[in-house]
Amino acid sequence: xxxxxxxxxxxxxxxxxxxxxxxxxxxxxxxxxxxxxxxxxxxxxxxxxxxxxxxxxxxxxxxxxxxxxxxxxxxxxxxxxxxxxxxxxxxxxxxxxxxxxxxxxxxxxxxxxxxxxxxxxxxxxxxxxxxxxxxxxxxxxxxxxxxxxxxxxxxxxxxxxxxxxxxxxxxxxxxxxxxxxxxxxxxxxxxxxxxxxxxxxxxxxxxxxxxxxxxxxxxxxxxxxxxxx
Ligand SMILES: C[S@@+](CC[C@H](N)C(=O)[O-])C[C@H]1O[C@@H](n2cnc3c(N)ncnc32)[C@H](O)[C@@H]1O
Numbered sequence: 001x002x003x004x005x006x007x008x009x010x011x012x013x014x015x016x017x018x019x020x021x022x023x024x025x026x027x028x029x030x031x032x033x034x035x036x037x038x039x040x041x042x043x044x045x046x047x048x049x050x051x052x053x054x055x056x057x058x059x060x061x062x063x064x065x066x067x068x069x070x071x072x073x074x075x076x077x078x079x080x081x082x083x084x085x086x087x088x089x090x091x092x093x094x095x096x097x098x099x100x101x102x103x104x105x106x107x108x109x110x111x112x113x114x115x116x117x118x119x120x121x122x123x124x125x126x127x128x129x130x131x132x133x134x135x136x137x138x139x140x141x142x143x144x145x146x147x148x149x150x151x152x153x154x155x156x157x158x159x160x161x162x163x164x165x166x167x168x169x170x171x172x173x174x175x176x177x178x179x180x181x182x183x184x185x186x187x188x189x190x191x192x193x194x195x196x197x198x199x200x201x202x203x204x205x206x207x208x209x210x211x212x213x214x215x216x217x218x219x220x221x222x223x224x225x226x227x228x229x
Pocket of ligand 1: 038039064066068069070085086087088091111112113127133
């Protein structure tokens with residue numbers, strides 16, 4: 001094996017990626033052993049997303065970590081042009097099967113940080129459940145990318161693990177690298193500390209528990225709405 005040398009920040013970030021064992025998402029989508037609500041109900045959008053689009057006029061959106069496309073499909077069916085990205089080729093393959101008839105959804109199989117957005121900006125950036133799986137150094141890149149992707153009055157809608165619930169431990173950023181983990185739970189203050197200097201935080205609310213024929217709501221999560229300052 002080649003000796004590791006760090007000659008750039010990207011080299012450093014790639015080394016940090018290797019410290020923590022991340023989830024094998026392809027195996028997650030293929031084996032379907034974990035009965036996560038978003039997997040079991042993979043045709044239903046998040047309640048928060050359905051509420052958000054009722055109240056806001058959105059023409060185009062990008063979704064990070066779209067999984068099998070349940071929110072992207074919902075948005076596209078409402079006439080919104082959607083670019084949906086996920087690094088799992090199995091999730092994207094399953095999403096593609098469900099979106100064959102939809103012309104306004106573009107599915108990209110890639111790490112979200114490797115996508116060339118060619119200076120495009122969007123009315124909405126959506127992330128339902130990816131951010132809380134990112135390593136701290138990748139979160140910094142996420143925030144920079146996000147700032148460049150939003151139109152002046154664009155919205156960032158985030159669903160992430162809430163501290164004090166059963167979704168994940170409230171690890172700090174050193175523990176992320178030193179303990180085996182499947183994600184991080186965020187307190188409201190930590191979300192404000194991380195996003196607050198660049199984003200106006202419109203709301204951070206604990207989600208409820210509900211599954212209907214139209215949507216799911218997952219009580220382990222915070223639902224956040226933000227805008228660029
Ligand atoms: C908890 S799942 C949520 C999936 C989907 N948003 C949903 O709610 O149905 C997290 C998703 O993020 C994807 N993901 C994780 N890291 C990623 C990265 N660096 N780039 C793109 N997708 C990523 C995983 O493959 C997985 O599908």
